[in-house]
Amino acid sequence: MVRVKICGITDISSALTAAEAGADAVGFIFAPSPRRITPSQACRICRELPPFITRVGVFVDAPLEEVRAVAEYCGLDAIQLHGSESPDYCRSLGRRVIKAFRVGDEIDPAELSDYPADAILLDTFVAGQKGGTGQPFDWQLAAGLKLSRPLILAGGLTPENVGRAVSIVQPYGVDVSSGVEKEGQPGKKDPDKIRRFIAAVKGL
Ligand SMILES: O=C(O)c1ccccc1NCC(=O)[C@H](O)[C@H](O)COP(=O)(O)O
Numbered sequence: 001m002v003r004v005k006i007c008g009i010t011d012i013s014s015a016l017t018a019a020e021a022g023a024d025a026v027g028f029i030f031a032p033s034p035r036r037i038t039p040s041q042a043c044r045i046c047r048e049l050p051p052f053i054t055r056v057g058v059f060v061d062a063p064l065e066e067v068r069a070v071a072e073y074c075g076l077d078a079i080q081l082h083g084s085e086s087p088d089y090c091r092s093l094g095r096r097v098i099k100a101f102r103v104g105d106e107i108d109p110a111e112l113s114d115y116p117a118d119a120i121l122l123d124t125f126v127a128g129q130k131g132g133t134g135q136p137f138d139w140q141l142a143a144g145l146k147l148s149r150p151l152i153l154a155g156g157l158t159p160e161n162v163g164r165a166v167s168i169v170q171p172y173g174v175d176v177s178s179g180v181e182k183e184g185q186p187g188k189k190d191p192d193k194i195r196r197f198i199a200a201v202k203g204l
Helices: 013-023 039-048 063-073 087-093 109-114 163-170 189-204
Strands: 003-006 023-029 054-060 078-081 096-103 118-122 152-153 173-176
Touching: 003 087, 003 189, 013 023, 013 039, 013 152, 013 189, 023 039, 054 063, 063 087, 078 087, 087 096, 118 173, 152 189, 163 173
Parallel strands: 003 023, 003 173, 023 054, 054 078, 078 096, 096 118, 118 152, 152 173
Antiparallel strands: none
16 A cells, blocks of 8 residues: 655644544654744654654755754654755664655656665755645656665645556655645645545545
């Protein structure tokens, strides 16, 4: 079954809605973003979540020590990197890592395969934005992609389009942020959209 990560969580209620609806993971943004959260807020949410939900921290070119400290403090299970972090940076983290690559007109499978992450996330390239763009890329570019690590599809997914995206790309998992938010309110999740997104992926 395709796994679901609900990203850009900023409050306990949305985290619990995601967990109850069947999300496998939730994400916290520790980088400049309208969805940015402080480590102490994220820590409080992590403590309220039930077991078996993966807690993911999202960072963009943050100092290694900062990432390690936040991961330890919040009890994060995985780190998601959305910047230009080097392979050595990734190895030095000593944690499970999801590396985001932003897709424009093409995908270079060798670049993805060479990076020492536990999973590869494909997101949409939008100049000046590191993530949470709400824009899809051409899913055909990722159709048939053979990687040695799990592939997570992101970028502009919604309850309405995720079923088609999954059928084309057949990813290990999907990741959504703005597609499950209240209209025009970045960081404010819509419980109904969260439920409909997860149901669309898992056929619930
Ligand atoms: O969501 C953000 O604001 C963000 C900012 C900086 C780096 C990463 C960010 N989000 C990471 C995610 O995992 C998002 O789910 C992913 O980019 C997809 O976003 P969306 O297109 O809004 O569903």
